[in-house]
Amino acid sequence: MKVLVVGSGGREHALCWAISRSAKCKKLYAAPGNAGISQIAECVDISVMDDAGILEFCKSEKIDFVVIGPEAPLVAGLADVLAQAGIKSFGPSADAAQIEGSKGFMKDLMAKYGIPTAAYGRFNEPDAAKEYILRLEEKVVVKADGLAAGKGVILCHNKNEAYAAIDHLMTERAFGFAGDEVLIEEFMEGEEVSFFALVDGKHAIALASAQDHKAAFDGDTGPNTGGMGAYSPAPIVDAAMHDKIMEIVINPTIKAMADEGCPFTGVLFAGLMISDGEPRVLEFNARFGDPECQVLMARMQSDVLDALVACSDGTLDKINISWSDDTALTVVMATNGYPGHYDKGSEIKNIAAADAMDGVNVFHAGTKYDGERLTAVGGRVLGITAMGKSVLNAQTKAYKAVDAIDWPGGFCRRDIGWRALKR
Ligand code: AMP
Ligand code: GLY
Secondary structure, eight states: OEEEEEEOSHHHHHHHHHHHTOTTOSEEEEEEOOTTGGGTSEEOOOOTTOHHHHHHHHHHHTOSEEEEOSHHHHHHTHHHHHHHTTOEEESOOHHHHHHHHOHHHHHHHHHHHTOOBOOEEEESSHHHHHHHHHTSOSOEEEEESSOOTTOOEEEESSHHHHHHHHIIIIISOTTGGGGSSEEEEEOOOSEEEEEEEEEESSOEEEOOOBEEOOEEEGGGEEEEOSOSEEEESOTTSOHHHHHHHIIIIIHHHHHHHHHTTOOOEEEEEEEEEEETTEEEEEEEESSOOTTHHHHHHHHBOSOHHHHHHHHHHTOGGGOOOOBOSSEEEEEEEEETTTTSOOOSOOEEBOHHHHHTSTTEEEEESSEEEETTEEEEOSSEEEEEEEEESSHHHHHHHHHHHHHHOBOTTEEEOSOTTHHHHHO
């Protein structure tokens, strides 16, 4: 099979790494890819949002299967464009991707079908949003309806912060039209977990659980980021919790999407808050999480390509996925300054030494070769992923690999895995 992976992050490097190990993959391409991906796939310089360019490439290279990594092209309808041309892909249609692309759609769906989540209101006018806040507890969450690269969610500790958040999104239009509508949500307390299921429209297979670390700095302090590290499995998801999540969250959601006329295919990523043994949905995403995908691919033992293709063929009921019992742990290295302003072009040395360590994979995100020099060109740049017999063992290996890398322009958290270790 000739496979094209769309995207350029650590998630896509991990997917390329796993797909390249499949006996069925005869040729692997990535659009646009990154320096790490270029070692295992042929990178083509096409933007993830250039659906005409991607379609033309697929036709000219006779691509059999496209794996769409990020949310933006899914929400914009890349899977539909490919399907219309008879090209198979992994990822939902634009209609189904609304589950991530519109928080209002997602919340209304959950309300209609009784899927547990935070209480909420939807507003397209700032005064009405502010009036609603008067009736709530001090702590609330204000969210832009549309995609805002993970930055459209504002946790407010009192009403003044909430008013300011509404002004920021709606009046100052910090994220453009993503803030034409806002959601105001009840603030949920508890422990967060990422839960993934492959879906073919009708059937779902749960993947392993994972926990992300969203805050930029140690001790979960600092601003929120795309994710600074992850591990899998997440001890909070024991067998009983796993079954409960499938029964009250994943299966009803898949049925709801089919009933609404937009059956979901691809990977359904539920961000959950667990409190007193009860999971509630923070959000749904229509794609793999990053860095969560890196730990999932590190632990997956079955042929990932078979599973991804089965999502598009509607044959997931014939697939079994097996996992390593070991823990995988990813430490993200980011450019100094991230998630705020950062400079591009700093040189990274000694990756090979880290990559060569037993049980370690260095997945790239924002990297680029400048001649022979490997340079950092993004916020999140590397995902140092280690396998170990325990969380502590995986963590020790991952930081040993981090310490082998020579990159004064970057930083990482030093406490990835702390929740599991505290148990
Ligand atoms: P989202 O993009 O909707 O997942 O929100 C980003 C992050 O904000 C989540 O991972 C949570 O840490 C936090 N968050 C979102 N909604 C809520 C909520 N209703 N209560 C508490 N925290 C939340
Ligand atoms: N790591 C969280 C996300 O990909 O949304």
